[in-house]
Amino acid sequence: MAKLSEAIGAGAVTVDPASPIGPAEQVRGQLTALIQSGELAADTRLPPVRQLAGDLRLAVGTVAKAYKELEAADLVRTGRAAGTRVNPGRGLAEPAMAEALAFARAAHATGLTLEQAQGLLAVGWRQRVDL
Incomplete structure (x- = not known):
């Protein structure tokens, strides 16, 4: 294995x-x-x-x-x-993964640490507008 x-x-x-x-x-x-x-x-x-x-x-x-x-x-x-x-069918929807990759690239390019990027995501999550 x-x-x-x-x-x-x-x-x-x-x-x-x-x-x-x-x-x-x-x-x-x-x-x-x-x-x-x-x-x-x-x-x-x-x-x-x-x-x-x-x-x-x-x-x-x-x-x-x-x-x-x-x-x-x-x-x-x-x-x-x-x-x-x-299990099959457990991946995130493709658009969500694409957005996550874009955010990760932008955060890395600006010099953020993983912890800082996660903090920004948490803030964004709390401020999201429910549709």
Whole structure:
């Protein structure tokens, strides 16, 4: 079984021990983003829990919790022989992804950090006009 980093690029999922967000939530959030962005395509097999835990130097239960939450959100499915695979139809709509990429490029071009860009997005989210 290939490492997740081999399937989607080294460092695709990382855990920041200094973050106020717990490790399971960090893993779940990053995998959710990879699935919704299309970087993890339908039927992509995620690494076994023990392997990802070892790769990230986390407890097995921490990664198992993240996988269980992904399954509860219907982003993945787990089968004994098939492992944990991405469910089809879970990517974001193409226009939303295109806008996200445009925002990321503009934020990067102006020298914003990821955290600053996320803060701007949060402000925009709160100020959005519901149609």
